[in-house]
Amino acid sequence: MRPPDRPLFVARESYRRSRIIDAIKLVPVLGALLFLIPILNMSSGSATTFSGLLYLFLSWLGLIGLSAYLARRVMQKDVGSEGEMAESPDKDAQ
Amino acid sequence: MVSFNLLALVSFAYVAVLFGVAFWADKQARKGKSSWLRSPLIYTLSLSIYCTAWTFYGAVGYAARSGLEYLTIYLGPTLVLVGWWWILRKLVHVGRAQRVTSIADLISSRYGKSNLLGVIVTLMAVIGTTPYIALQLQSVTLSFSVFAADQQAGWARPDLNITAFWIAAGLALFTILFGTRSLDVNERHSGVVTAIAIEAVVKLVALLAVGIFVVWGIAGGPAEIAEAIETSQMATWKMDGARWVSITFLSAAAFLTLPRMFQVLVVENANERQLATASWAFPLYLLLMSLFVLPIAVMGLKTMPEGANPDLFVLTLPLSQNREGLAMLSFLGGFSSATSMVIVAAIALSTMVSNHIVMPLWLWARRANPGASQSGDLRRFVLISRRLAIGGILLLGYAYYRFSGGGAALAAIGLISFTGVAQVLPALLGGLFWRGATRTGAAAGLISGFVLWAYTLYLPSFGADGIISSKMLADGPWGWGWLRPQALFGLGGIDPVVHALFWSMIANTTAFFAFSLGSFPTPLERLQSAQFVHALPQNTPSRSSLIGSGGAEDLLVLSQRIMGPVQAQTLFENHAKRQGKDGYLPDPTPDFIERLERELAGLVGAATAHAMIGPVVGGVAVSVDDLMAVADEAQQVLEYSTRLEAQSEELSRTARQLSSANDKLTQLSVQKDAFLSQISHELRTPMTSIRAFSEILAEREQALTPDERHKYATIIQDETIRLTRLLDDLLDLSVLENGQVSLDFQPVYLHDVIDRAEVACMSFLGAQKLVIHREKGNEAISLYTDTGRLAQVFINLVSNAAKYNRAAAPRLDIRISLREGRVLVDLIDNGDVIPVEKRALIFEKFSRLSDQAAAGSAGLGLAICREIMGKLGGRVDYLPGQGGAAFRVTLPLSDPKIRDNS
Numbered sequence: 002m003r004p005p006d007r008p009l010f011v012a013r014e015s016y017r018r019s020r021i022i023d024a025i026k027l028v029p030v031l032g033a034l035l036f037l038i039p040i041l042n043m044s045s046g047s048a049t050t051f052s053g054l055l056y057l058f059l060s061w062l063g064l065i066g067l068s069a070y071l072a073r074r075v076m077q078k079d080v081g082s083e084g085e086m087a088e089s090p091d092k093d094a095q
Numbered sequence: 096m097v098s099f100n101l102l103a104l105v106s107f108a109y110v111a112v113l114f115g116v117a118f119w120a121d122k123q124a125r126k127g128k129s130s131w132l133r134s135p136l137i138y139t140l141s142l143s144i145y146c147t148a149w150t151f152y153g154a155v156g157y158a159a160r161s162g163l164e165y166l167t168i169y170l171g172p173t174l175v176l177v178g179w180w181w182i183l184r185k186l187v188h189v190g191r192a193q194r195v196t197s198i199a200d201l202i203s204s205r206y207g208k209s210n211l212l213g214v215i216v217t218l219m220a221v222i223g224t225t226p227y228i229a230l231q232l233q234s235v236t237l238s239f240s241v242f243a244a245d246q247q248a249g250w251a252r253p254d255l256n257i258t259a260f261w262i263a264a265g266l267a268l269f270t271i272l273f274g275t276r277s278l279d280v281n282e283r284h285s286g287v288v289t290a291i292a293i294e295a296v297v298k299l300v301a302l303l304a305v306g307i308f309v310v311w312g313i314a315g316g317p318a319e320i321a322e323a324i325e326t327s328q329m330a331t332w333k334m335d336g337a338r339w340v341s342i343t344f345l346s347a348a349a350f351l352t353l354p355r356m357f358q359v360l361v362v363e364n365a366n367e368r369q370l371a372t373a374s375w376a377f378p379l380y381l382l383l384m385s386l387f388v389l390p391i392a393v394m395g396l397k398t399m400p401e402g403a404n405p406d407l408f409v410l411t412l413p414l415s416q417n418r419e420g421l422a423m424l425s426f427l428g429g430f431s432s433a434t435s436m437v438i439v440a441a442i443a444l445s446t447m448v449s450n451h452i453v454m455p456l457w458l459w460a461r462r463a464n465p466g467a468s469q470s471g472d473l474r475r476f477v478l479i480s481r482r483l484a485i486g487g488i489l490l491l492g493y494a495y496y497r498f499s500g501g502g503a504a505l506a507a508i509g510l511i512s513f514t515g516v517a518q519v520l521p522a523l524l525g526g527l528f529w530r531g532a533t534r535t536g537a538a539a540g541l542i543s544g545f546v547l548w549a550y551t552l553y554l555p556s557f558g559a560d561g562i563i564s565s566k567m568l569a570d571g572p573w574g575w576g577w578l579r580p581q582a583l584f585g586l587g588g589i590d591p592v593v594h595a596l597f598w599s600m601i602a603n604t605t606a607f608f609a610f611s612l613g614s615f616p617t618p619l620e621r622l623q624s625a626q627f628v629h630a631l632p633q634n635t636p637s638r639s640s641l642i643g644s645g646g647a648e649d650l651l652v653l654s655q656r657i658m659g660p661v662q663a664q665t666l667f668e669n670h671a672k673r674q675g676k677d678g679y680l681p682d683p684t685p686d687f688i689e690r691l692e693r694e695l696a697g698l699v700g701a702a703t704a705h706a707m708i709g710p711v712v713g714g715v716a717v718s719v720d721d722l723m724a725v726a727d728e729a730q731q732v733l734e735y736s737t738r739l740e741a742q743s744e745e746l747s748r749t750a751r752q753l754s755s756a757n758d759k760l761t762q763l764s765v766q767k768d769a770f771l772s773q774i775s776h777e778l779r780t781p782m783t784s785i786r787a788f789s790e791i792l793a794e795r796e797q798a799l800t801p802d803e804r805h806k807y808a809t810i811i812q813d814e815t816i817r818l819t820r821l822l823d824d825l826l827d828l829s830v831l832e833n834g835q836v837s838l839d840f841q842p843v844y845l846h847d848v849i850d851r852a853e854v855a856c857m858s859f860l861g862a863q864k865l866v867i868h869r870e871k872g873n874e875a876i877s878l879y880t881d882t883g884r885l886a887q888v889f890i891n892l893v894s895n896a897a898k899y900n901r902a903a904a905p906r907l908d909i910r911i912s913l914r915e916g917r918v919l920v921d922l923i924d925n926g927d928v929i930p931v932e933k934r935a936l937i938f939e940k941f942s943r944l945s946d947q948a949a950a951g952s953a954g955l956g957l958a959i960c961r962e963i964m965g966k967l968g969g970r971v972d973y974l975p976g977q978g979g980a981a982f983r984v985t986l987p988l989s990d991p992k993i994r995d996n997s
Contacts, residue, residue: 022180025177050163073371
């Protein structure tokens, strides 16, 4: 049971959190798109290896940065609730 | 030029350092100082076993042959990791909740603890990993040969096969030393993981160093490298779209299903935080590993002579520029990549082989000959089987290396392996997300995918006329063209890997879905499917009724053999405490049995644990309640009533405590009545004889001879002593119980106390031939206690063992162990076990096991022991499941609190 004066705040928090989780779930979709786009470009036959290298590494780096930002956000919000539980799944059993 | 001996010496020194680190980390973990071992950084680095020698040497070769396509191998895992919320998070939760030991265990456990599936996945994993291990042997052998190439004398240019053999043997030995030293519940291989983390750093540093040297040292800077790429033979990006998509998918799938990746990702995972960090940090590691691959490949092609093996550019480029230090670092990087992969893969595979093939065979053999296996420690057996499995797996890898000729490009071998292990993917994902997936479906999918993989990719990989004849490759078996291994159903002209992946995955998923839809799961399967698919919001159907009639003591005996006595006793003791019971034997509730089975599954796999516990609990592992829950699936209702259930559990716990207290009181009252008559009898008998003989002495003094007078006086004296002893005991007990006793605490060694007790017992037991076995090495423990009182306890227990042991050759074992700051002294004899219903009473005053007044005791000894131990801050308990009467004395180690109290 939550104290009656907190629901608005908590709702906002958990709303934020579930949007962050949505974002995390979308990251691989974005990644797949980025990594597969070059196939479309192939038919023109104009791409050079060097530009491909730059493109792939830059999108890779962007994906890593985005993922790092989201992972940090979601773990910050997790502290005290699920994170702790995950830390010691055996405590309740001992 | 670096000599071969120096190279071997450096390798050995490196391995020795790794071993030292692993040993040290294991020690830290055992001391409980392992929080840093579970840090996200170590976890991320341990994932780097994905980058094997294939990455270290093979990626450059791959880039030299196929341009940018080498990146797909790292883009696939990147997608899996950044999408950790989809699959990995659930996988890790399920793995932890079900105490999963390997990918085979996960599949077997999900589909109703089916051993058949465990065996299939294990065989697939062993066969699929064999080429991969061969790849590591080949790369290390090649790297040795690079250094040896310029040497003429000595064993500089040994036979490559012999080198490969000794590498395989060394790695097997190393893995056995590393990975199978002990067997503990919840064991995470802290030592191995730490060593792997160090190897991860070594290989990253080595590859970056070579890359930086190539870019700035050879080419002259980033601009020159860009120009070199633009002017090289791979200037235009020739992309094979089908291969690009297939290999990205394949590497993503293999990242989840490779046995060694499953080991570090799931089994060694400690919490979700690790995963959150790895979700971005490991892609970053992959990015850094592949950053300089293309520059190295381009510069290698440009500067190295025609025909040089591009798989070895990482090594040969620095050597050609006479940078021997750099070449040595690069060699160590490749060595790290290969060894870490082989070690973890061998550990993971040996666990699977021992849990899913050896243990079931052992259980099956036991059925035929039930007498042979009633005793003995199973842990040794499990460890030996794992060690043999490691040797066998490396031998297979060596055999593949020999058969395949050791000539193929590294990347080609790796892809064969990937396609093989990726066959587990449909069963894995289906099992995690679809409740309708059944055992039949999983088995059908696995087998059909595996057969097609073997036919279209694995067997042809042994080379023309290796296993499949070149005629059959070209025309198909019996001339049936539509069955050609590399052009099934006329789908020719495409890349063999794409071809094999396409057909095997189509067949696999089709069979998986078709057979799942068409079959009906067993109750246990449906129960497991609910637990796996709904793993995250912890809503497993709760169980409340008592199942079977399984004796808790039999379960303890079984668990002790698998987990070892210490862990098993702790588990049972804790659970008994949670049920509100004292001692070591909890009621065998479904809850307890489920937990025990899961703990055992952490050691021997779900299917084996299930099969071992089944007979003990009477073969009923699914309770009526479970069946009901499966039948009507009304779990929402169950959720609403969770709180009610918690309350009712609390009530039933209280009720259990009350009823056991009531039983005890009733029995005590009966006992007290019995004792009153007993004690009056005890007091009366000596009194009667004292009175009779003193009357004789008083009335007929003149008529007696001096001899007779002396005899009667002696009888009076003996009887008085007996009375005094009885009254002393009563007094002692009442003083102890009222807390008026003053204790004399002083530092003392445990062995002195036991020595004292042994000497005292031997002096007054004399003729009785009780043989005492002690572990003198363990007894050198310093205590701060009342020596006299503690000795009194031991004297009492030892003399009881002597008095009541009716074995032909009575013996008493005294075993010492340390646990959580307490000293445990177990006194175990080979006499009769104390019946369960008497165990609660033996520590009560005036209780005796038999009505015969054996050796004239009044039944106060154990009651006094218990009071004394309470005063000394410890306790004394009956220890069940030891094959004889056994008592455990628990003492605190030197504890300042006791000093204050005294």
